[in-house]
Structure formats: structure tokens, C-alpha cells
Amino acid sequence: MRIMIAAASLAVMSSTAYAGCGISSGSVRIGGNDFPAIQAVSGAAKACDGGGVSVSVDLNKDHKDRQVAALTANPAQFTTSIINNSALVALMNDGLAQPLDELIAKHGQNLQDMQKVTIDGKVMAVAFMANAQHLFYRKDILDKAGVGVPSTYEEVLAAAKAIKDKGLMDYPIAGTYSGWNLGLEFINMYHGHGGEFFKPGSAEPSVNNAKGIATLNMMKALSGYMNPDFLTYDSNAVQADWEAGNVALTNLWGSRAGAVTDGEGSTSEIESNTMFASAPTVAGQNIPATTLWWDGFAIAKNVSSSDAEATFIAMMNGISPDMAAANVDAAPWLIEGAAPQPTDVGVLASAQGGAKPYPMLPYMGAMHSAASAEIVDFLQGKESAEQALADLEAAYIAAAKEKGFL
Amino acid sequence: MPHRTFISFIWPSALAMILFIALPIVSVAVQSLYIQHEQVIETVKNCGPFGCSESVVVNVEATEKIRAEQPLGRFNGLGTYTNRNHLAFAEIGEAWHDSSNWTVFFAALGNLPFYKALFFTLAYTLVVTPLVLLLGFFIALAVNRLPSIYKGPTIFFSLLPMIVTPLIGSLILFWMIDAKGIIGGSLQLLFDDPDLSLKASPALTWITLFIYGVWHHAPFSFVVFYAGLQTVPKDILESAMIDGANRWQKIYHVVIPHLIPLGVFIALIQLMDNFRVFEPIVGFNASASATSLSWIIYNDLRTGDGTTLFGSAAATSMLTILGVAILLAPVLIRTWRANRRMA
Numbered sequence: 001m002r003i004m005i006a007a008a009s010l011a012v013m014s015s016t017a018y019a020g021c022g023i024s025s026g027s028v029r030i031g032g033n034d035f036p037a038i039q040a041v042s043g044a045a046k047a048c049d050g051g052g053v054s055v056s057v058d059l060n061k062d063h064k065d066r067q068v069a070a071l072t073a074n075p076a077q078f079t080t081s082i083i084n085n086s087a088l089v090a091l092m093n094d095g096l097a098q099p100l101d102e103l104i105a106k107h108g109q110n111l112q113d114m115q116k117v118t119i120d121g122k123v124m125a126v127a128f129m130a131n132a133q134h135l136f137y138r139k140d141i142l143d144k145a146g147v148g149v150p151s152t153y154e155e156v157l158a159a160a161k162a163i164k165d166k167g168l169m170d171y172p173i174a175g176t177y178s179g180w181n182l183g184l185e186f187i188n189m190y191h192g193h194g195g196e197f198f199k200p201g202s203a204e205p206s207v208n209n210a211k212g213i214a215t216l217n218m219m220k221a222l223s224g225y226m227n228p229d230f231l232t233y234d235s236n237a238v239q240a241d242w243e244a245g246n247v248a249l250t251n252l253w254g255s256r257a258g259a260v261t262d263g264e265g266s267t268s269e270i271e272s273n274t275m276f277a278s279a280p281t282v283a284g285q286n287i288p289a290t291t292l293w294w295d296g297f298a299i300a301k302n303v304s305s306s307d308a309e310a311t312f313i314a315m316m317n318g319i320s321p322d323m324a325a326a327n328v329d330a331a332p333w334l335i336e337g338a339a340p341q342p343t344d345v346g347v348l349a350s351a352q353g354g355a356k357p358y359p360m361l362p363y364m365g366a367m368h369s370a371a372s373a374e375i376v377d378f379l380q381g382k383e384s385a386e387q388a389l390a391d392l393e394a395a396y397i398a399a400a401k402e403k404g405f406l
Numbered sequence: 407m408p409h410r411t412f413i414s415f416i417w418p419s420a421l422a423m424i425l426f427i428a429l430p431i432v433s434v435a436v437q438s439l440y441i442q443h444e445q446v447i448e449t450v451k452n453c454g455p456f457g458c459s460e461s462v463v464v465n466v467e468a469t470e471k472i473r474a475e476q477p478l479g480r481f482n483g484l485g486t487y488t489n490r491n492h493l494a495f496a497e498i499g500e501a502w503h504d505s506s507n508w509t510v511f512f513a514a515l516g517n518l519p520f521y522k523a524l525f526f527t528l529a530y531t532l533v534v535t536p537l538v539l540l541l542g543f544f545i546a547l548a549v550n551r552l553p554s555i556y557k558g559p560t561i562f563f564s565l566l567p568m569i570v571t572p573l574i575g576s577l578i579l580f581w582m583i584d585a586k587g588i589i590g591g592s593l594q595l596l597f598d599d600p601d602l603s604l605k606a607s608p609a610l611t612w613i614t615l616f617i618y619g620v621w622h623h624a625p626f627s628f629v630v631f632y633a634g635l636q637t638v639p640k641d642i643l644e645s646a647m648i649d650g651a652n653r654w655q656k657i658y659h660v661v662i663p664h665l666i667p668l669g670v671f672i673a674l675i676q677l678m679d680n681f682r683v684f685e686p687i688v689g690f691n692a693s694a695s696a697t698s699l700s701w702i703i704y705n706d707l708r709t710g711d712g713t714t715l716f717g718s719a720a721a722t723s724m725l726t727i728l729g730v731a732i733l734l735a736p737v738l739i740r741t742w743r744a745n746r747r748m749a
Contacts, residue, residue, distance in 0.1 A: 065708055085454070093445075095466030119463060120450035127455045170600075178691055203447075228606035229585065231694035294455045334455050357456040362445065362464045365713035373519065373705070376694045380608065383517065391517065398491045402715050404442040404480070 021317045025052035026310025030297075030318075031070060032082025034059040035255055037129050037331035038295065041082070045318030055314055064090070071096040076300035079311040084295045085358045086365065088117065088125050093362050097124050097298040103312040110321070112336050117296060127296035128319040129331040132355060133176075133188060133251045134290060134346030135280055136260070140273040141168055141248040149275070153192070153218055153282040153289065156249055160225040163248055173225040174238045174247040177379070181234055183372030184291070188251070189215045191356050192282040192289020203363045203405040205396045207371075208389035214283055216378055216385040223379055231376060245270045251279060251290070254347035258329040261343060276342075278349030288350045291358040294334065363405040370396035431727070438486055438720035440479035443472045479717070486721040493725075494518045520722070523697040524729075529612065530698065531680040531733065534619035538676055539669060541620060542627025547657070549628070550635045561632070568625035576689025579618055580605075608695035615696055618686050623679065627672045634668040635661070670737060677733050682726065699726045 030045060032038045042057040049055035058078070060066065064087045070077035071091060083091065091097045099122040104111060108126070117125040135156075137149060145162040147155075156173070163172040175185060190197070195211035198204060223230050227241070239256055241247050243266035254276075261271050279290035297315050299308050317323075324338040332344035340348055358364075370392050378388035400406045446468035452461040488495045501514035515521045549560055567575065582589045583604045594602045604610045638661055646656050684700035687693055693701060699722060706719035 068714075092466070093464045095470065114455045116453070117455075118451075118453040118458075119461075120452075130455060179693065227585070228601060228603040232605050232691040234691075292456050351456065357454065357459075360452055360461050362447065362462065369705075369713055377517065380694070382608075387517070394490045394497075395519065398489045399713065399715055399718070401489070402441045402482075402486065402717050403713065404444045405447075 021048035021053075021313055023048060023051075023053045023310045023313050026307045027079065028053065028055040028307070028311045028314045029077065029079045030055070030057045030059075030082065030311075030315075031063060031067060031078030031080070032057075032059050032297075033063045033084075033295075034061045036258065037255060037327070037333075038082055040323060040327040040330050041128060041315075041318040043318075044320065044323040045314040048314040048317050053310055053314070063087075067091070068094060068096065071300045071302065074302040075304070075307075076302040078300060079303045079307050080297045080299050080315055082295065082297050083125060084131070084293050085360050086293075086368075088296075088298060089360050089362060089364065091298055092119065092124065096301050098301040098308065099124060100126065100299060100312065103299075103309060107309075107313050107316055110336060111316075112334070115296070115334050117294070125296045125298040126315070126319070127294040127334050129255075129295045129333050129335075130347050130351065131254050131293040131295060131331070132290050132347045132350045133184075133253055133279060134288070134350045135277045136242065136250045136252050136257070136346070137275050137277065138248040138270070138273050139275050140269070141172070144168055149277055150249070150280055151278070153189075153222070153280045156280055157221055157225070160222075160249060164225065169246065169248055171225060171227040171246065172248045173222055174233060174241050174250040174252075175222060175226060175230060176233060176235050176238055176252070177223065177226070177230045178232050178234050178237075180368070180372050182231070182375065183368045183370075185219065185251070186215060186371045186375055187358070187368065188279070188290045189218055189282065191291055192279075192285060192287065194285050194287070197359065197364070197367055198361070203361075203400055205367065205393045207367075208386070208393050212389045213385040216375060216388060218282060219375070220379055231379065240265075242266075242274070243270065254344065255331055257343035257346060258331075262329075276346035278346060278353050279355060281353075286354065288353045288355040290350050290355050292347075292351055292355050293358055295331075363400055363403070366399040366403060366405070367396050370399060434720045434723050436478070437716055438724050439481060439483060439717075441482040441486060441717045442479050443469065443476070444480070445469055446472070482717065486717045487725070490518065491718060492520045492721050494520065519697070519702065520699075520725075523699050523702050526612065526696045527681060527683060527698045527729075530616060530619060530683050531677060533616050534623065534680050535673060535676045537616075537620045538623040538627045539672060541624045542629075542672070543631050543665075543669075545624065545628040546631035546635055547661075549632060561629070564628055565625045567621050568623070568629075570622075572622060572685035573689050575622060576618055576686040579614075579621075580690045583614060605690070605692075611690070611692050611695035615683075615686050615690065615692060618690070619680065619683065622686075623676060627676070630668055630672055631665060634665045638664050670741065674734060674737050677737070678730055681730050681733060699729065 028045070028048070030042050032042060038059060042059060046055050046057050063082070067078070067081045067083070067087060068090050071081055072094065081091065088097070101123050104116065104123055111126060115127045116123045117127055135150070141163055142149065142159060145159065145166050145168060147159040147162050150156040150159050160172040163169050177185060190207065190212060193211040193215050195207065195209070195215065197207060199206045235253060235256060238250055238252055239260060242250060242260055245267065257276055260266065260274055263271065279288035281287060282289045299311055303311070319335055321335055321337040324333040324335040328338070328341050329343055332340065332347045374392040374395050375388050377383045378385055397406060446465040447462050448465045449460060449462050452459055487493055490497055497518055498515065501511055505511035505514060516525060545564060549557060549564065552560055581587050584590050585594065585603045590604060593604070594600055604614050642660050643656060646660050651659065682700045683698045684704065687696060687698055687701045703719045703722045706715040706722065
């Protein structure tokens, strides 16, 4: 018993020693997606735990599916939700995030202006990292095939053909072509073709056009060089295939760049030849066929003002320059003083090339879901591109009507 | 039994059934008649790490006000049931009008999400259920003949597929049938076709899911039949033997008639279970080639990014209940008639 008391008091003492961050009291509950960069941020925020403040962290790869319900509760399950451009829209649609202007004035002096996500003049989220799908390539394989680094999707196809013809690989390309990811690949490629998803100023869809057809045809051409199981591939599967050395070209997330060069799960030959570049352009257009994403945090509306303040201070600690300096490889940080790393090349090049951010429209989620479901038949060769796009629009219209957007 | 006694015995379970079965169904039925309010949209300026742009957002206050006035949403009648993502009457009418023959019409039908899911769900139910009955019966016969010291372990191992959580079972098989997995790789060698992939073509995906379904459900049917086999009257079997019946004749004329009520029971449970097939589709990542009614409901409820479609999911749920009722009707009517004859 005495030992337990001693241990307990020791624990309290040690935690008060680290605690503080200048917070007097409050409850901080962090919810977010689960990948290394967010683990780093929430870990740094967790260091404020102790004294009168409790900091809990709950990371889950399906966070986007639970956050709306979690923040609808009053008081909210999470005082802060770690979100990206698309997930912020879901919170905004239901008014679940609170403006951060006052908290920033009080505690956010070292934020850069670009980190402040402003909607209608109010800061609704603080971004801390950028992300985008971009080209991963195997330098050794491209050299053996005698082709350069592709900068357009037409060159990607030519490179894949050269690799296959030389017998270097059976399926040189991999893509995240299952479910939600497939919808995003369509959105990326359609952006690259310069397409618009909606008729100007309305929620009416407008993807059934020549650019939409060209988008689908390019995706099908790419899938011809993919493993026949491509419709079951998500980011994890693509990463595994990459690390196994089965793939020479893929369009994968910047946040995976660190993971495929971390000295684990692959051979040094594959890792040392894994290089990153901007997402390719397509069809003679000049912007990379990808969408830019940021990850950041928003603070729940349904929390007390003292908890909101405690949360903001803890999160500012989480995204401090020290944290970024200690985790340089985890992500392309948007934090002041964080120098770009070799693994950030692809995201930065895509952003500099003029890639568009993922649209922050309230009805984009419905479009994304419809795309994920309806272009599968075309990729399986069961229907024409026109039919697939007509289906996509019809599925979107049915969902948008039910959601009250049309 | 006096009514009073009957009621005092039945009320706890009747109450539980009303609370946990009837009321939720009524609530889902009501939900399916409503859709969300029109969203009040306004144009604002958005700024972020990648620059500023004009964008639109939902005006939460205005939308909230409409919501508070009518919390259920806009009444849509059967609109959700008949829209393109469900029964799609308008699209079917068009397809009927445009199709020159049945093949074209069915192709058009299979292109609509609800019918696509219904085709797979029905095919799964109608293929898996009889196979589960047959396989379970034969395993039970075989195990029944084993010397008794082997029976215990054999029964335990035969039950494993049912003990394994469906999602885990399907995930394990998913990796085994991968082109680089042990089953997938062996099949490629066996058929001498390096491009053979069970996950690539819809037809092979369907067959894989059917086989998984039989593998997973057969133990249930086995264990029920095995229990039934212990009750087959020995004297009838003996008199059949004296009459010169061989093994198959005994099974056909004595064992099967004795086990028919159990078969009906298993068929009922399996029809219901299989009509709600869901986990293997998620586990096998097979939604590109095979969707089921339950999967559509899941997809409506779980599309993240705030696009959850409650009305749509509710409508599909009601249609699923209707489907189960239609499937079970013949068996239920049969049982009811049999009971009345006995009474």
C-alpha cells in the first residue's frame, strides 16, 4: 500500500513537472485520423496533460465517418477534431465548429497567415500540414527501361509500356482504385483535364462531357497496366505492393512518402530508388492532375469556453515548431520554420505546378460518393464512358435531392 | 390456458418485442418517407494554405431554423422508394420502352444500384442456402459414422468456420485468394494461367463469395442435423434393415423424412441470414463486383464527409424487410398449414 501511494505521488509529481503549457484547467479531447503526422501532433499536445488539465487522444483511420456524430453531442465527445478540407465541410454543414479568431488573438501569435483557414472572414480551422497524391517512381526501373521521369500521364503510359515490353514488371502501375479512393482518382484526373464538376453557381452536376470521357479513358488506359485486382487496392495495398517491388509508378499520398523510405517493410534497393515528383499533367493541360489537401484542427462548438481555450493552447503546443523539427519526415509541415524535406518534393512540386485544392463545396461529398460507385462498371468494361457518366450524374442528383441541395 | 395466465406469461417478451423490434421498424418506416430540408446556401470567400477562392457554404442558422420547425425533414411520400437509387420506376419504364429484347432490358436493370444489389443478394441466397443444407447434412451423416473417440475433435474443427468472426474469416480468405496468396497462386499453377485472379472478374468474385458463404454457414446446418440424427428412432432403422434396405434407402426413407422439420428450420434461418449478406462484401473488398441490399444501407449511412442519407437507408431497409417476408412466405404458409392440420 505504501509503495502504491509512493508510486502514485511520484506519478503525479512527474506529470505536473511536464504539465502546464500555461493551462490552468480544462479537459482536452483530441480526435483524429491515424497516420504518423497526426500521431506526432497529438503526442506533442498530450504533453500538456497533468495538473488541472486532462488531455486524451483518440485516433482512428475512420475518423471522418464518426466526427460529425461525435461533435453533434453536447458536450462534444472531442473538443477538437483533426480534419482536412473535405472533413471541415462536413462540420461546417452542420455548424459544429467554432470561430477561432479570439483564441488566435490571445494564444496564436506564431501562426502563419497561410495556416488560418478562413471562411466568410472567420478562422474556422488551423492547418498544420499539406498533403496531395503525387508521382512515386522507381528510378532504377525507369533507367533500365530507358525512359525519363514522366511529367504527363501520356508519358506515364509510355513508360509503363516500355517497362512491360522489356519484361521488367508485369504490372508497372498501381493506383488507389477502390471505393472512396477511386472517386478521388476520378476527381484528380478530371481536375487535371480542366473540368468543372458543377454548372456555375449551382449544385447541378456537369461531368458528362468530353473532359469526363477523356478522364475515364485515361483511367482505363492506366488500369491496363495495373494488377488485375486493381479495383480492390486502397492506399495500404498500394504501399505494400510498392514496398514489395512490384510497382514502378504510382500516384500516392505525400504522407506515404516517409513510410516507403523509412527503412522498414522493403529492401534498401527499392527504398533508395524510390523517388517523388509532381503529379503528372494530362491531355496537354498545364496543371497537375491531383488535388491539394491540408490537415488541421477545428474546435468543437459544443464545448465550454474554458475547454475550448485549453484545447487551443494544447493544440498550439501540438503544432509547435519544436514538434515539426522533431518529426521532419512525417509530413510537409505548414508550420513556421519547418524546412522542406526530400519526401515533401512531390507535394510541393504539385502545389507549385498549380494543382487545385479539393473543392470545399457542401455537395462535393455527394459527388465524390457517386463517382466512387458509378465508374466501376466502365473500368470493368461493362458499359461505355457516356453511360458511366450519365449514371454518375443520376446517382448524384438522387443523393443531392435527398440532402436538400437540389 | 386462461387468458390471464397467458398474458402474464407473455407480457415481458411482448413488451421487449414492441420496444426493440416493432418500434424501431416503425421509426425506420417513418424516416423513409422524409428527406432533408432544402439547404440555405450562400457564397463566401474562403482562404486557406492554398490561397483564396469564392466558394459556397451552408447557412447554418437559416437551415437550423427550418430544421427546428420541422425536425423530421421534408415529407417526400414514397419519392425515395421510387427514385433512381431504389426502385427506379422512371428508369425502368424508359428501359422497358427502349429495350428491344430481354437481354438489353436486364442489362439496363443491372445498371441501377438497387437491382444490381438485388440480383447479387438473390443469387447468393438461392445458391448458398441449398448448398449449406446439403453439405451440412452430409457432414452430419459422415460424423455420425465416426468412432466415438474421434467425434468430439471432429465436431469442434467442423464448427470452426462458424466460430471465426465473419469479417476475420473473409479477410483471411481475401489474402489467401490473392494472386500472390496460397489459394490464388495454386489456382494459377493449376490452370496454367498467370493472369487468373479471383478478385478481378465479377463472375469469379461472385463464386468466391458463394463459396465463402457455404464455408461459413455449413457448420450451423451440420450441427443442427447432427443433433437431429441422434433422435432418429432406432427401431424403425432396425426394421428397415430387416426389410433389406441398404444404407441409402435407410437414409432416403427413414432419416430424411425424420429430419424434414429441422431442414425447414435451417432453411428459414439461412434464407434470412443470406438475404442480409454483408460482411464478406466488406471483407473481400468486393463492392466493385458485388453489392448486396445490406451493403447499400451501409454505404448510405457511412459515406463520411457529411453525406449520410438517412431516408435512403431507411427505404432500402424497408425494402429488405419486404424481401425477407416474400422469401419466407412459402415456408411460413407451409408451417402454418401443417400446424393447423395437427390442431
